Amino acid sequence: MNASIRKAVEYELGGVQIAPFAIMAALSAVLLVSGHLQDAGIVGAFAVMWSIGFVLYAIGEKLPIWRGYVGGGLIMAFVGTAVMVHFGWIGPDDRAFLAESVVGNRFLYFLLVALVAGSILSVDRETLLQSVLGLVPVMLCGIVGAAGAGILIGLVFQIEPARIITHYVLPVMGGGNGAGAIPMAEIYTDVTGDNAATYYGFAISILTIANMMAILMASALNRIGNRFPSLTGNGKLSRRSDAREIPLLGTESEPDPGNDPNILGAIFFTVAMLLLSMLLYALVPQIHLFAWVVVIFVGLNLANILPASLVLALGRMNEWGLKAFIVLVLVAVGAMTDLNELLSALTFENFVIAGVIVLGATLGTALSARFFSFYPVEAVIAAGLCMANRGGSGDLEVLGASRRMALFPYAQVSSRIGGGIVLFLAGYLFRIFL
Numbered sequence: 302m303n304a305s306i307r308k309a310v311e312y313e314l315g316g317v318q319i320a321p322f323a324i325m326a327a328l329s330a331v332l333l334v335s336g337h338l339q340d341a342g343i344v345g346a347f348a349v350m351w352s353i354g355f356v357l358y359a360i361g362e363k364l365p366i367w368r369g370y371v372g373g374g375l376i377m378a379f380v381g382t383a384v385m386v387h388f389g390w391i392g393p394d395d396r397a398f399l400a401e402s403v404v405g406n407r408f409l410y411f412l413l414v415a416l417v418a419g420s421i422l423s424v425d426r427e428t429l430l431q432s433v434l435g436l437v438p439v440m441l442c443g444i445v446g447a448a449g450a451g452i453l454i455g456l457v458f459q460i461e462p463a464r465i466i467t468h469y470v471l472p473v474m475g476g477g478n479g480a481g482a483i484p485m486a487e488i489y490t491d492v493t494g495d496n497a498a499t500y501y502g503f504a505i506s507i508l509t510i511a512n513m514m515a516i517l518m519a520s521a522l523n524r525i526g527n528r529f530p531s532l533t534g535n536g537k538l539s540r541r542s543d544a545r546e547i548p549l550l551g552t553e554s555e556p557d558p559g560n561d562p563n564i565l566g567a568i569f570f571t572v573a574m575l576l577l578s579m580l581l582y583a584l585v586p587q588i589h590l591f592a593w594v595v596v597i598f599v600g601l602n603l604a605n606i607l608p609a610s611l612v613l614a615l616g617r618m619n620e621w622g623l624k625a626f627i628v629l630v631l632v633a634v635g636a637m638t639d640l641n642e643l644l645s646a647l648t649f650e651n652f653v654i655a656g657v658i659v660l661g662a663t664l665g666t667a668l669s670a671r672f673f674s675f676y677p678v679e680a681v682i683a684a685g686l687c688m689a690n691r692g693g694s695g696d697l698e699v700l701g702a703s704r705r706m707a708l709f710p711y712a713q714v715s716s717r718i719g720g721g722i723v724l725f726l727a728g729y730l731f732r733i734f735l
Contacts, residue, residue: 317355326352333391339398346402347629349395354628357381375478376509378628382635383502383643396636403633404497412626413484414575414594415567419619420717421598422612426605435539435673436711439666439684440719444474444726446665447658447689454657458650463734465654471727472504473511473658476720477692482508483630484591485727491590492731498637506646508691510655512698515690518659519682519703526678533678536707540674567614574598592728595721662689678703683711688719 312319329348332338338345361367361377368374385391391399403409448470455465467489475481486501526533534540578593588596601607662685670680686699687708696712 322352322355326356333395338395343402343406346399350399350403350629350632353382353385354378354632357632358628375627375631376505379505379631379635379638380643382632383638383640386636386638387640391636400498400633400637403630404637409483409487409630410590411571411575412630413487413591414578415571415615415618416627417484417591417594417721418571418574418598418615419617421595421721422602422607423616423619424602424714424717426602430603435675436684436714437718437722439669439673439675439680440688440715440722442669443662443666443685443688444470444723446668446685447474447662450661450664451654451658454654458654460654466730467727467734468500468503469507469651469654470658471723471730472508473655474662474688474719475508475723475727476688476716477690477695478505478508478627481692481720481723483627483634484724486634488591488724488727488731489735492728493735496637498634499639499642501634502638502643503646506643507651507655510647510652511659511689512691512695514656514659515686515695516698516702518663519686519699522678522681522686523703523705532676534676536679536705538675538679538683538708538711540676562614562617563610564614564617566611567618570611571615571618587732588725588728590728592725595725599718599721659686659689662686679705679708683708684715684719687712687715688723690716692716692720 325348329338329345329352332341332345333349338349341348355378357378358374360381361374364377367377382391386396448466451465451470452462455462455469471485472482475485482501482504485504486497489495489500490497526535574594574597578590578597581593582588582590585593663681666681666685667677670677673680682699682703682705686703687696690696690699696709696716700706700708700712
């Protein structure tokens with residue numbers, strides 16, 4: 302009997318043990334239904350959002366089509382919360398309270414800095430140097446190709462180029478959700494003063510469509526490579542015979558047991574870098590806060606001055622933040638989102654525009670590949686499609702569809718460094734076009 306009870310207690314839902322989760326969820330539900338949620342303050346808000354978010358996350362991860370093409374548990378947490386608000390299961394006052402607990406008090410900023418730090422620092426220095434010399438220019442050509450194709454198809458549907466760039470191209474090429482669409486929505490709010498959820502709801506719809514298109518394109522590129530062998534290195538990116546291919550991240554060497562992660566130090570360091578970014582943003586407002594975050598951490602990575610224990614701790618914080626808080630953030634943003642506006646973005650017109658933007662990224666990277674001695678098929682997959690998807694899980698889906706998992710390190714550069722470049726551009730382009 303004891304073994305059965307222990308097994309039941311240790312059962313996990315979305316990576317969380319069911320017993321403590323069930324207690325928290327039950328009590329937070331009582332607070333929500335009784336109208337006393339706000340009396341519990343931010344702890345009560347977090348409890349309700351975790352309860353809603355992790356249940357929806359678990360459901361989203363169990364639905365094969367949803368997980369494979371729409372976005373899995375994270376997007377289910379966002380959409381499901383918007384549905385709950387739409388049908389009145391979360392009242393207007395509680396809805397505003399939940400959103401304020403994460404977005405309004407700028408707690409989200411701390412989380413986003415931690416995510417960007419972990420993402421950029423997880424790309425080893427040698428990989429980053431190689432990518433700056435070759436892969437980054439190809440990524441930039443992909444962004445230009447995506448923008449050009451987007452503007453042309455936008456003219457067909459009578460959509461202004463400014464809106465195509467800000468609402469279509471930037472979200473698609475932003476490197477995913479957590480370190481892409483979410484901070485981009487915050488940049489949008491800072492520049493325009495409009496509700497971040499309005500922008501995010503539209504952006505994530507377009508990004509979801511583009512992710513589907515990227516997977517289909519990756520599968521087509523695999524067939525093209527099989528038919529035209531001169532266009533592909535069969536998983537090898539560079540044509541140069543002396544080129545050293547980057548091993549899968551995390552396989553180069555065993556971690557040094559002496560470099561124990563200092564999580565407390567990483568928390569303080571993250572706060573310090575957020576404050577530094579805010580100071581730099583105040584001094585040079587032409588470069589947005591999150592663009593400064595990207596610049597700082599790319600510089601720290603290239604300078605190679607941070608101790609290994611701190612880098613490891615920041616990586617752990619990144620993983621912890623994704624597991625514990627991105628779900629919470631998406632519930633908060635979902636609470637701020639109008640479901641009707643979200644559904645209105647899923648139109649034939651937007652499917653065509655997103656598909657053409659992905660095609661433009663494909664052509665931009667393919668045409669520039671030979672100038673940097675890259676195979677076109679691998680360049681498109683690594684520098685184009687792995688920017689035009691939803692980030693980490695999208696990279697795996699694209700690489701799986703193309704049967705080129707060996708490109709995973711380059712995909713990480715595209716999603717993380719490429720996404721950082723797009724955030725940097727967003728700070729400028731939002732000010733110019735909006």
